[in-house]
Amino acid sequence: xxxxLFVTCVNDTLFPDTGRAVVRLLRxxxxxxxxxxxxxCCGQMHFNTGYRDQALPIAEGFARAFAGYDAVVAPSxxxxxxxxxxxxxxxxxxxxxxxxAAVADVAPRVFELSELLVDVLGVxxxxxxxxxxxxxxxxxxxxxxxxxxxxxxxxxxxVRGLDLVExxxxxxxxxxxxxxxxxxxxxxxxxxxxxxxxVRGTGAGTLCAADNSCLMHLGGTLTRTGSDVRTVHLxxxxxxxxxxxx
Amino acid sequence: MTARDAVLGRIDAIVPPRAAADIAAxxxxxxxxxxRRHHDDGVLDLFxxxxxxxxxxxxxxGPDELAAAVAEILAARPGVHGVPSGxxxxxxxxxxxxxxxxxxxxxxxxxxxxxxTGCAVGIAETGTIVLDHGPDQGxxxxxxxxxxxxxxxxxxxxxxxxxxxxxRLDPARPLTFVSGPSATSDIELSRVEGVHxxxxxxxxxxx
Amino acid sequence: xTVPPPAPSAMPTYLGMPRFPDAAARAVADEGLRxxxxxxxxxxxxxxxxxxxxxxxxxxxxxxxxxxxxHVLANxxxxxxxxxxxxxxxxxxxxxxxxxxxxxxxVTDLVRATGETEVVKVKSxxxxxxxxxxxxxxxxxxxxxxxxxxxxxxLGDDRPSHILVPAIHRNRADIRELFARxxxxxxxxxxxxxxxxxxxxxxxxxxxxxxAKVAVSGANxxxxxxxxxxxxxxxGNGRMCLTLPxxxxxxxxxxxxVPSWRDLEVFLQLLPRSSxxxxxxxxxxxxxxxxxxxxxxxxxxxxxxxxxxATLADDVGKQALRCIRCSACLNVCPVYQRAGGHAYGSPYxxxxxxxxxPQIRGVGSPVDASxxxxxxxxxxxxxxCPVAIDIPEVLVHLRARxxxxxxxxxxxxxxxxxxxxxxxxxxxxxxxxxAASAGRGAARRFRRLPGPLHAWTDTRDLPVPPxxxxxxxxxRTGGGRTExxx
Numbered sequence: 001x002x003x004x005l006f007v008t009c010v011n012d013t014l015f016p017d018t019g020r021a022v023v024r025l026l027r028x029x030x031x032x033x034x035x036x037x038x039x040x041c042c043g044q045m046h047f048n049t050g051y052r053d054q055a056l057p058i059a060e061g062f063a064r065a066f067a068g069y070d071a072v073v074a075p076s077x078x079x080x081x082x083x084x085x086x087x088x089x090x091x092x093x094x095x096x097x098x099x100x101a102a103v104a105d106v107a108p109r110v111f112e113l114s115e116l117l118v119d120v121l122g123v124x125x126x127x128x129x130x131x132x133x134x135x136x137x138x139x140x141x142x143x144x145x146x147x148x149x150x151x152x153x154x155x156x157x158x159v160r161g162l163d164l165v166e167x168x169x170x171x172x173x174x175x176x177x178x179x180x181x182x183x184x185x186x187x188x189x190x191x192x193x194x195x196x197x198x199v200r201g202t203g204a205g206t207l208c209a210a211d212n213s214c215l216m217h218l219g220g221t222l223t224r225t226g227s228d229v230r231t232v233h234l235x236x237x238x239x240x241x242x243x244x245x246x
Numbered sequence: 247m248t249a250r251d252a253v254l255g256r257i258d259a260i261v262p263p264r265a266a267a268d269i270a271a272x273x274x275x276x277x278x279x280x281x282r283r284h285h286d287d288g289v290l291d292l293f294x295x296x297x298x299x300x301x302x303x304x305x306x307x308g309p310d311e312l313a314a315a316v317a318e319i320l321a322a323r324p325g326v327h328g329v330p331s332g333x334x335x336x337x338x339x340x341x342x343x344x345x346x347x348x349x350x351x352x353x354x355x356x357x358x359x360x361x362x363t364g365c366a367v368g369i370a371e372t373g374t375i376v377l378d379h380g381p382d383q384g385x386x387x388x389x390x391x392x393x394x395x396x397x398x399x400x401x402x403x404x405x406x407x408x409x410x411x412x413x414r415l416d417p418a419r420p421l422t423f424v425s426g427p428s429a430t431s432d433i434e435l436s437r438v439e440g441v442h443x444x445x446x447x448x449x450x451x452x453x
Numbered sequence: 454x455t456v457p458p459p460a461p462s463a464m465p466t467y468l469g470m471p472r473f474p475d476a477a478a479r480a481v482a483d484e485g486l487r488x489x490x491x492x493x494x495x496x497x498x499x500x501x502x503x504x505x506x507x508x509x510x511x512x513x514x515x516x517x518x519x520x521x522x523x524h525v526l527a528n529x530x531x532x533x534x535x536x537x538x539x540x541x542x543x544x545x546x547x548x549x550x551x552x553x554x555x556x557x558x559x560v561t562d563l564v565r566a567t568g569e570t571e572v573v574k575v576k577s578x579x580x581x582x583x584x585x586x587x588x589x590x591x592x593x594x595x596x597x598x599x600x601x602x603x604x605x606x607x608l609g610d611d612r613p614s615h616i617l618v619p620a621i622h623r624n625r626a627d628i629r630e631l632f633a634r635x636x637x638x639x640x641x642x643x644x645x646x647x648x649x650x651x652x653x654x655x656x657x658x659x660x661x662x663x664x665a666k667v668a669v670s671g672a673n674x675x676x677x678x679x680x681x682x683x684x685x686x687x688x689g690n691g692r693m694c695l696t697l698p699x700x701x702x703x704x705x706x707x708x709x710x711v712p713s714w715r716d717l718e719v720f721l722q723l724l725p726r727s728s729x730x731x732x733x734x735x736x737x738x739x740x741x742x743x744x745x746x747x748x749x750x751x752x753x754x755x756x757x758x759x760x761x762x763a764t765l766a767d768d769v770g771k772q773a774l775r776c777i778r779c780s781a782c783l784n785v786c787p788v789y790q791r792a793g794g795h796a797y798g799s800p801y802x803x804x805x806x807x808x809x810x811p812q813i814r815g816v817g818s819p820v821d822a823s824x825x826x827x828x829x830x831x832x833x834x835x836x837x838c839p840v841a842i843d844i845p846e847v848l849v850h851l852r853a854r855x856x857x858x859x860x861x862x863x864x865x866x867x868x869x870x871x872x873x874x875x876x877x878x879x880x881x882x883x884x885x886x887x888a889a890s891a892g893r894g895a896a897r898r899f900r901r902l903p904g905p906l907h908a909w910t911d912t913r914d915l916p917v918p919p920x921x922x923x924x925x926x927x928x929r930t931g932g933g934r935t936e937x938x939x
Contacts, residue, residue: 007923007924009876009882011923012882012886012922012923012924013882013885013886013889013918013922013923014916014918014919015916015919016919016921016922016923016926017919019923019926019927020923020926020933023932023933024933033932034932035924035927035932037879037924037927037928038879039879040876040877040878040879040882041876041882043876045872046869046872046873046876047849048830048849048852049826049852049856049865049869050825050849050852050853050854050855050856050857051853051856051869051873052853054869054870054872054873055873057873057877058873058876058877061877140829140830140831140832140833141832143832144831144832144833144835144836145832171833172787172831172833173787173829173831173833175787175829176829177828177829177830177831178829178830179826180826180828180829180830181908181909182905182906182908182909183474183826183908184473184474184477184788184792184826184827184829185474185908185909185911185912186474186477186478186481186482187474187477187478187481187788187791187792188829189481189911189912189913190481190487190791191787191788191791191829192912192913216915216916217913219914219916220898220909220913220914220915220916221912221913223898223914224900224912224913224914248549249548249549249550249551249555250549252549252551253549253550253551253707253756253758253762254530254533254534254549256758256762257529257530257533257707257762257765258530260762260765260766261526261527261528261529261530261765263530263531264528264531266531269528269531272524272527272528273524273712273713276517276520276521276524277513277516277517277520278513278517278719279510279513279516279517280510280513280514280517280719280722281509281510281513284508284509284510296732299732300735352697356659356663369733371732372725372732372733373732373733374732374733379744379747385746385747385748386692386696386738386747386748387696387697387747390689390692390693390696391663391697408718408721408722409715409718412714412715412717412718412721413715417676417679417681417714417739417741418543418679418681418741419741419744420738420739420740420741420744420747420748421737421738421739421740422692422736422737422738423721423733423736423737423738423739424735424736425731425732425733425734425735425736426735427735428687428688428689428735428736429687429688429735430601430647430651430687430688431497431617431618431687431729432600432601432602432605432618432620432687432688433601433625433628433647433650433651434489434492434493434496434621434624434625434647435493435494435496435497435618435621436496436647437729437731438647438648438651439648440648440651440652440655441601441651441654441655441687441688441689441690442599442654442655442658442659442662442688442689442690442692442693443688443689443692443735443736444689
């Protein structure tokens, strides 16, 4: 099985540890993973902000970069959802027939990390060790676009040493929303404040999610408000072992 | 151009008209996988329970207990109660004649203590009582203006669920679906009983 | 398909309405408002979930509701003609209105013809949309709102902020104070107990109901094959208005028609549970034309376009016309909960308003062009919508329209073009990443950034780019293999 890593532009640029964690984790599970260097981005920022003509060549470039793999794994639910849900529609609406066919071919083979592990590779216990109290925020696009359900929680529950505490109002949006965080900064910040209050109320030292963009928004709010709660991507917890802790 | 022609012209330009038979065939293809009824058994119990959930006062009586139950409820609310002239006389046989007014004028309704009516259909699943304003139910205003409404529901009028109830009703008649006493959720989105319609709803289920 | 522009006088934009973010920022700063909204919306959210969970065929009902509405939209001309024929046959009179001004003129003329100068009103979104009360006032006709929340809004000279509960932004203490101040017949010693407040409204309106000669309503549904109109309500004010006056005028959007009586078996299950989280709302009235000797002797139905045909012409946006005005999307929306309804600048607030107003009015004004962006695209609205309107899909579709047809934002456009240029090429992305890494200072995070990014760093730190991007690491270490060996 040929697995390609779509690291996403945010992780590539700001959170390389998350990409490294995916590589380490998959190799530990016996799977090789390739990194097609032609990849850049899923185009979600352009698409969701209304710049479809800018998003289209990015989506078409994605399909070229990832053609021919059995599975593409993305450590971001939001980017995986963009590719799977929106790329085919975008390409059909604005692109030529041939690139649209290429986009439609690749899209269904793109998986968020927990989907790849649970559904494609069939594992929930990945042999991880993470001796901390953790609370998990299910990001909107993981929950309501990809419908990953409790897959991330099943993975986390199998991590040795991990004390998983429930996050109140977990399913509520954190307020990131891409350019929403800038265009409607006041509402976005108010949403983050409420989410962070819930996180702090759990007493967890680590806040985990499947999207670093949401974690960047929440982490930035946490550090600004003097909290020492760490934000850690799901991949980094699952990659963590006694020998090689996160 | 009339407004009618303009609006229909715009619509026809966007969704071109088609033959009625084709439209009917499309309509028949609409998926209706939902249940015709959510409960098969204990429909009458369910009805009584769900009506009561709205804080209506529900009692089950046998046919030979009905007149006494009606008289008792009316006695507890002194004054004159409006009744439609088509209400079975046996229902009010034990109530004093001076406590009843047959087919009161709309102008007099606000001075009444209450109204007594039958109903067309009951819906167990939702605890709803539907009036079709037939002879035993009277004008729509009769069961609206007075502050107290007693409805007698014969067991065979109770349908299990909404689809079955609608099948039994004739939409050519004016219909009033009543689910509990008048209420509002307008203050802080929490339900409080009692605004403009009858604030007290009494229901006698006859079985 | 090209979208015809909406009628010019579609829906009044509330005067001087600012862009959504500016109005929302003020609302967010209002602690009391946020508390009122959070309390009300979280209460109803939990109750709706319970009412929906009680029906294990909810998803099938939702799918049928969606298909029935889509079928109507695909055959709208047919069903409107049928409705007109059946209402007329039952003794009603049907009027057509291209836009708000025309609808207001029709209603005003009908009221004038009765010789009355007062009307009682049942809560109706369509008449809010067209600004009917204001139009009647200009003709010296007083419209009395009779729904409790509408009454609260009217007495307070306020604007509605919620579809179902227009006064949701007011708590019981506010309402008590308002009643005591503005209701001449408010009982002395009025408390803020909701039951007491409801009682005060009952007393205030009773004589008015009994004397009313003309009523104006909307309609939740109109059944084409029987000519039957349906209104769902709670308080009994609807029954009063629909029953006691001599003349009834109902204003209804053209998308409210359903094919057949049996279709109500779907919507009478979907709407109450989604809306007030009840198995059934207290009162539902239906009537077909006029009934001799019972209820109004004259019935007029005004069928309103007002931007709906323009919406119908948009293949993605037309699903907004499935809306049955339940307001479940408002109640679950985290943005609505914090921004409040007034920020949306229209009688249709919340997620549905964010996709309806820009379609009915177009994306030409600052507030309308900003509405499609008034969402974090969290998708909670789509999940609860009883007719499965994919609101996020329509939002992103309208964002594209706002960018392509709305007011210009040259700076944003330039930034997006630059980002697009960078992200189209892995080499350019790598170059940008190297530049970012080179520019990192000693700090671990940015606390204050200039330009538009200050909107981020006003409340949030931003991580400093790492020494090395992922792709640089992969290239340097051969995917980590040389690193492992080292």
